[in-house]
Amino acid sequence: MRAMDPLSLARRLIQAGPICDHCLGTRFAGLGHGLTARERGRLLRAAVEGGRVEPSACWVCGGLFARVPDWAARAVELAKDYEHRTFLFGVHESPRLSATQEFLDREFPSPWAEPVRRGLNRELGRHYERLLGREVGVDFRRPELRFTVDLETGEVELHVASVYFFGRYRKLVRGIPQTHWPCRHCHGRGCKECGFTGKQYPISVEELILPAFLEACGGEGGHLHGAGREDVDARMLGRGRPFVLEVKAPKRRSVDLAEIAHRINQEAEGKVEVLSLAPATAELVEKVKDLKARKRYRARVAFARPVSEAELSGALPGLVGEIAQRTPARVAHRRADLVRKRRVYEITGRLLPPGEAELEILCEGGLYVKELISGDEGRTQPSLAGLLGVPARVTELDVLEVLDGLTTENTEGTENPQRPQGH
Numbered sequence: 001m002r003a004m005d006p007l008s009l010a011r012r013l014i015q016a017g018p019i020c021d022h023c024l025g026t027r028f029a030g031l032g033h034g035l036t037a038r039e040r041g042r043l044l045r046a047a048v049e050g051g052r053v054e055p056s057a058c059w060v061c062g063g064l065f066a067r068v069p070d071w072a073a074r075a076v077e078l079a080k081d082y083e084h085r086t087f088l089f090g091v092h093e094s095p096r097l098s099a100t101q102e103f104l105d106r107e108f109p110s111p112w113a114e115p116v117r118r119g120l121n122r123e124l125g126r127h128y129e130r131l132l133g134r135e136v137g138v139d140f141r142r143p144e145l146r147f148t149v150d151l152e153t154g155e156v157e158l159h160v161a162s163v164y165f166f167g168r169y170r171k172l173v174r175g176i177p178q179t180h181w182p183c184r185h186c187h188g189r190g191c192k193e194c195g196f197t198g199k200q201y202p203i204s205v206e207e208l209i210l211p212a213f214l215e216a217c218g219g220e221g222g223h224l225h226g227a228g229r230e231d232v233d234a235r236m237l238g239r240g241r242p243f244v245l246e247v248k249a250p251k252r253r254s255v256d257l258a259e260i261a262h263r264i265n266q267e268a269e270g271k272v273e274v275l276s277l278a279p280a281t282a283e284l285v286e287k288v289k290d291l292k293a294r295k296r297y298r299a300r301v302a303f304a305r306p307v308s309e310a311e312l313s314g315a316l317p318g319l320v321g322e323i324a325q326r327t328p329a330r331v332a333h334r335r336a337d338l339v340r341k342r343r344v345y346e347i348t349g350r351l352l353p354p355g356e357a358e359l360e361i362l363c364e365g366g367l368y369v370k371e372l373i374s375g376d377e378g379r380t381q382p383s384l385a386g387l388l389g390v391p392a393r394v395t396e397l398d399v400l401e402v403l404d405g406l407t408t409e410n411t412e413g414t415e416n417p418q419r420p421q422g423h
């Protein structure tokens with residue numbers, strides 16, 4: 001852009017019609033650091049017109065800046081029940097403002113300009129903090145509260161971001177799914193088969209953990225995002241399975257996690273236990289869901305005929321290494337049919353007469369252990385049944401450990417609220 005003189009641009013803007021100090025200032029946002037748009041506008045007006053005062057009308061915003069205190073007060077009212085350390089204002093531009101902005105950028109180009117909308121957002125934030133009487137951080141990326149002002153209707157909307165917690169769960173009994181499963185017969189509508197509950201299983205890990213969080217946070221619902229899931233009939237032991245608990249629209253974010261853990265562990269006693277609860281961020285949800293952790297399993301296996309110690313110890317080394325698994329028949333209805341390769345790192349076992357054995361398996365995340373044993377009619381290669389030449393199946397399965405390497409240090413949130421520039 002060719003060299004430009006701010007004063008002559010300011011003069012042209014002022015001569016084009018009544019313009020408020022805010023809007024005038026937005027054309028020079030890149031000049032005079034530490035000043036607000038309004039202060040910049042006022043200085044330029046003084047330089048151009050001497051003692052003239054700001055007109056009451058404005059051909060650019062049509063008086064939007066005058067409504068800022070009122071909108072900020074509505075936002076304070078909307079937010080009064082919600083604990084928050086960060087917020088952000090945004091506006092839905094009206095067609096009028098969009099058209100005026102376009103006209104402004106075309107007819108009064110300026111290398112220092114920022115959109116009027118951005119000036120409005122900043123003013124809303126300043127007023128909001130002033131009304132609140134304390135400094136709250138503006139967070140441009142993940143604000144806890146997000147206000148949207150519709151410039152057309154004048155409505156102010158509040159969106160409350162979820163709050164997240166990291167934890168681990170142990171599942172001490174079989175027959176509990178991680179999250180609630182709709183009934184197979186009625187798909188959740190409720191029928192005779194499910195006793196009109198709509199559920200395949202009466203309770204889930206999520207349903208045992210979530211309520212204490214919802215109550216503590218005053219949230220409107222939530223989710224347990226697990227780092228994978230064990231089979232419904234498998235226990236989850238050891239240090240437990242990592243999860244991120246999400247509470248939607250929470251009123252409280254600083255909660256006593258020790259108290260929540262205590263309550264869950266008391267109410268779900270003998271079924272589910274939580275440990276290692278810590279504050280977390282939204283980013284951890286994907287990280288935990290994508291976690292490819294090694295697992296250590298214990299499997300009880302039944303053979304179609306008794307096998308000898310020598311047969312078993314001869315077969316087990318053949319399972320160490322890469323296993324090719326076509327999607328198991330039992331999950332084929334909900335997973336794509338493909339062949340995946342997963343590794344078995346270690347496997348040991350001992351016979352439990354008659355015709356049974358107990359195995360311990362250390363393997364890559366995602367390996368289907370039941371099929372490693374049964375062979376799933378040739379869909380898993382190699383398999384214990386295949387190597388022995390004897391049909392075999394898992395009768396009991398426990399996850400002994402999820403070896404994920406997650407610690408409180410690398411799961412805790414590190415986000416810092418930022419102050420906006422020129423604030």
Ligand SMILES: [Zn+2]
Binds near residue numbers: 019023059
């Ligand atoms: Zn204006």
Ligand SMILES: [Zn+2]
Binds near residue numbers: 187193
């Ligand atoms: Zn049903």
